[in-house]
Amino acid sequence: MIAIASMKTKIFTVFAAAAILLGFSACVSTVTDQHTPGVPLLKDSFANRYERTVDQAFEAAKAVISNSGVLNSESILHNQTNLVKTLEGKINQRSVWVRVEGIDPKVTSVTVQTRTPGGAPDMDLAHQVATEIGIKLATMR
Numbered sequence: 001m002i003a004i005a006s007m008k009t010k011i012f013t014v015f016a017a018a019a020i021l022l023g024f025s026a027c028v029s030t031v032t033d034q035h036t037p038g039v040p041l042l043k044d045s046f047a048n049r050y051e052r053t054v055d056q057a058f059e060a061a062k063a064v065i066s067n068s069g070v071l072n073s074e075s076i077l078h079n080q081t082n083l084v085k086t087l088e089g090k091i092n093q094r095s096v097w098v099r100v101e102g103i104d105p106k107v108t109s110v111t112v113q114t115r116t117p118g119g120a121p122d123m124d125l126a127h128q129v130a131t132e133i134g135i136k137l138a139t140m141r
Helices: 002-024 054-068 123-139
Strands: 026-029 035-038 045-050 070-077 084-091 094-104 107-115
Touching: 045 123, 054 070, 054 084, 054 094, 054 107, 054 123, 094 123, 107 123
Parallel strands: none
Antiparallel strands: 026 035, 045 107, 070 084, 084 094, 094 107
């Protein structure tokens, strides 16, 4: 009788551990309107607004990602009400997504999202990339 209770406890423990692992590893949405494996419910993006056009902010973001790592793709999201351009790249083996969205003709929102290879957020890198984009925009005047 004790052996059966012990076996049931072990089986329950294995299932509970599996459920916890599945709960912490799921898909998260990226700022490019796609999904990637990652740990949900953790802040992974940093946003700024600039008094610049979408094209100026997009060129600055492309330059920052290209100088710091590898630019994998760029796209325009056509299913949005405002003009939205996105970038995907890798910096220090971390995935980086950038969304450049026009708020009005003179104001642009730039959102930087980063994830480690394991799916955890890297807020330090997101903040660094966002800061470098701001610096690049300031030097473009």
